[in-house]
Amino acid sequence: MTLRRRPLLFAAAALAAPAPLAAQGAPWPQRPVRLIVPYAASGGTDILARATAEALRPALPHPIIVENRAGAAGVVGSEVVARAEPDGHTLLMVVSTHVMNRYHLPSMPFDPIRDFSPIAMLTRNTMVLVAGANQPFDSLRAMVEHAKRNPGRVGTGSTEALSSFIGQELARRAGVDMPDVAYRSGGQLMNDIVAGHLPTGWTSTVSAMPHIGTGRVRVLAVSTGTRTPYFPDAPTAAEQGVTDFDLSGWVALLGPPRMDPALVATIGGAVQRAFDDAAFQQRLVALGVERDFRPPAALLEAMQRDDRIWAAAAQAGHIRPQQ
Structure with a gap:
C-alpha cells in the first residue's frame, strides 16, 4: 500500500x-x-x-x-x-x-x-525508524534478523495509528513478531529510546531531530519511497529489501x-x-x-x-x- x-x-x-x-x-x-x-x-x-x-x-x-x-x-x-x-x-x-x-x-x-x-x-x-545506539543492530536488516531470533521480545514504539500501522505493516511483511508499544508523544518515545528502555520506534523527523547529534540514537530507515533530506544517510525500507514501502x-x-x-x-x-x-x-x-x-x-x-x-x-x- x-x-x-x-x-x-x-x-x-x-x-x-x-x-x-x-x-x-x-x-x-x-x-x-x-x-x-x-x-x-x-x-x-x-x-x-x-x-x-x-x-x-x-x-x-x-x-x-x-x-x-x-x-x-x-x-x-x-x-x-x-x-x-x-x-x-x-x-x-x-x-x-x-x-x-x-x-x-x-x-x-x-x-x-x-x-x-x-x-x-x-x-x-515522514516517519523514521529509530533505535538506541546501544542496541545490538545498526540497520533495518539487522533489526529484522534480531527480531527473528527473539520473537516477541523486540517491541516497536508508536505514538498514534499511523506509526503503529507502519510498525506492524513492516513486521507483517518481514514475517516477524514485534509488539506495538504505544506512547502518548514522540518526546516520550524518544526518551525511552535514548535510555535503552525501548528497542525501536517509529516517530516523526521532528521528534527524532534533537537526539541525532547526541550519538545515542540511530535512524535505521525512513517510511517513504525516497530518502528524507533531514537524514540523507538513512536508507528507505525499500532499499533494505521491503519492496513498495512508501507511507507518510x-x-x-x-x-x-x-x-x-x-x-x-x-x-x-x-x-x-x-x-x-x-x-x-x-x-x-x-x-x-x-x-x-x-x-x-x-x-x-x-x-x-x-x-x-x-x-x-x-x-x-x-x-x-x-x-
Missing part, C-alpha cells in the same frame, strides 16, 4: 489571502485563539504548533495559545474542537491519523471529515464544523503568510519539518483520499479496531 501525493487543482478563491474579515463583522481574532493539540507536549505536532503560534504573533492583535489535550489517540482534544463555536477562536492541529482513527478505534464521537472545517495542510510527516502522513489545521468560508480563508491566509516567510522556513528546516502547505480544498481532497486508503486496508484486515 502506498500513500502518494499528486497535483491538485483548486479554486483561485482558496489561494487568495483576503483582508481580515470577521466573524459577525469584526476582524479575526477578537480574543486569544485556542490551538488545541490533541497529543502530549514535546512531540512533533506540539513543537510545530508552538513554532506556528510564535510566527503568527506579530501579525495578529491577540496571541494563539497552544493547549495540549491528549487522550484516546487524539480523540479527546479533537472532540473539543468538533463541539466548539465556529468563530475561529478554537482551532485544531492534527496528524493524518485523525482520519485513520475511525478504522483503528472501536468508536468515535465525531466524523473526522464531516465534523471539521479544513483550513490548511501544513507539513508532510501530514499535519493539518482544522476548525469546528460550519465555519464561514471567508473566515477560513482569513485564517488560512494568515497561516500561509507565516509559512511563506523565509525566516520561518529556515526554522522549519532546523526543526526537521517538511513544509507542504495546501489550502482547504486540497486538504479536504487529501483527507478523503486517505479515508479511501485506510478503508481498503481495514477491509483487507491490515487495520483492526482496538478492543
